[in-house]
Amino acid sequence: MHGADGFIAVDWGTTNRRAYRIDSEGTCVSSFEDQSGVLSVPADGFAAAAADVRARLGDLPMLLAGMVGSTRGWVEAPYVACPAGLDDLAAGLSWIEPGRTAIVPGLSVVTDDRADVMRGEEVQLFGAIASGLIPGTSFVCHPGTHNKWVTIVDGRIISFRTVMTGEMFSTLRERGILTEMLTGSVVPGEHFIRGVRRGLSGATLTAELFSARAQVLLGQIERDCAPSYVSGLLIGADLGVGLGLAPDGEAVIMGDSELTGLYAAAAADCALPVVEIDGGQAFVAGAFALARSIP
């Protein structure tokens, strides 16, 4: 992938994909985003879906990251165990066609009492380091459907912990006893912060979520404020996990600004200094660094 014409990198997730054409200097010269996530592609349809990307961005070598490498994706790219650096990712690529199409492996963590996995975020993380957006020793929060708290030392991902905050919130909005009170929007104000503090207290989420409903029924929380309170509860519990892992000093929050803003507001309330950075830019930098690391 060292050609003068550059290459294509795709962040191919469960429900959408973002494809970037990156030139030989590492600059993104063209890109698109669509809803052709892994779940929308039939098991035998990935070659055609990849050809479609080339038809739109150029007939170039291609690196594919994210859920496209999972059991539901094109080819399962086995996880690389942490601690892992960019070279380990490059060595662990699963080649669909040598020199032309590769899938980036995800990362795994296994300890005596838990396990964890990541697919896609690792490219952003290494990219943020490679491009100087964050130091090589950093503590990163990566919100999304599944938030990741990531410990990076000297450019290597040492460990991480996933909290399924985003998925839980969207699930509660769509199914069960809380749905009718969660239709509004989330605002990082008073009710959100009250939820954050409650979530951070270590209280049991399955009890606190029901209490939120009771507080609405009994008039302690206005229905319009319930989404903010419940989002705060979940993000507060999530932040509790992060604070338990955080070294001294600041945390980096990387991802879409809507989510990073909520996490930043929660972190500010408990005096955790944070820096927000954009995930898309980091992905391009990570894919470029990875392409250059291929032996």
Place this chain on the structure above:
Amino acid sequence: MHGADGFIAVDWGTTNRRAYRIDSEGTCVSSFEDQSGVLSVPADGFAAAAADVRARLGDLPMLLAGMVGSTRGWVEAPYVACPAGLDDLAAGLSWIEPGRTAIVPGLSVVTDDRADVMRGEEVQLFGAIASGLIPGTSFVCHPGTHNKWVTIVDGRIISFRTVMTGEMFSTLRERGILTEMLTGSVVPGEHFIRGVRRGLSGATLTAELFSARAQVLLGQIERDCAPSYVSGLLIGADLGVGLGLAPDGEAVIMGDSELTGLYAAAAADCALPVVEIDGGQAFVAGAFALARSIP
């Protein structure tokens, strides 16, 4: 409801209803259960649904308990605040037709930092006391869609705490990243107990649930054992709430035997002595005691 022919009591929940004809001695002489829960009855259809019960069990006075008294039910019966005794329930009945059809109020708890509500379980609780199934001073676990931990002193419900364990488990089975690994059955064996211990440790559920998935992906948990582990996690977290409220001595577990068995297995692992009792029998006794308390 003191007539020689007795009366009808209905435990009318969200998804089903159980109706009992009770004679003047308090004995259930006829009953049925069907799927005509509150959600299946149109807003203007409750009079007809009640007439259907009388058509099947007799043209008698009727006490209705459970979600039929909620905002989604026939008539909203305002909550009675705890501490509350059987007399408070009787005084708080919402009469649809005086002397003939009444809705039993639910109970509420409000403190500085939380709120809670109950509808239906209160009849079983007072019934268990009235019939001598449990002492007037008891600590009761009432598993179901929404488990309740209830503190009863001298025949009055002092306080309670709801944990939405059952709803969370069924939600995770139906929607989201864990669904495919939760299709099997729950067995209260080794994997269940490992989950219970993890849940009891105070670990954050949204992190532990994702870790369960990662443990399956990485081969640490057999897929067939995942439902037991995840059920254990949720019941362990629930039990942690209960242990935080439990006085010395034993807890009563009241409800359906499938669920009470899981809670009893979890309690046994942490040396909480428990007694299991049947909820249906307690409901009949509670409705009879309530009918006799009507001024």
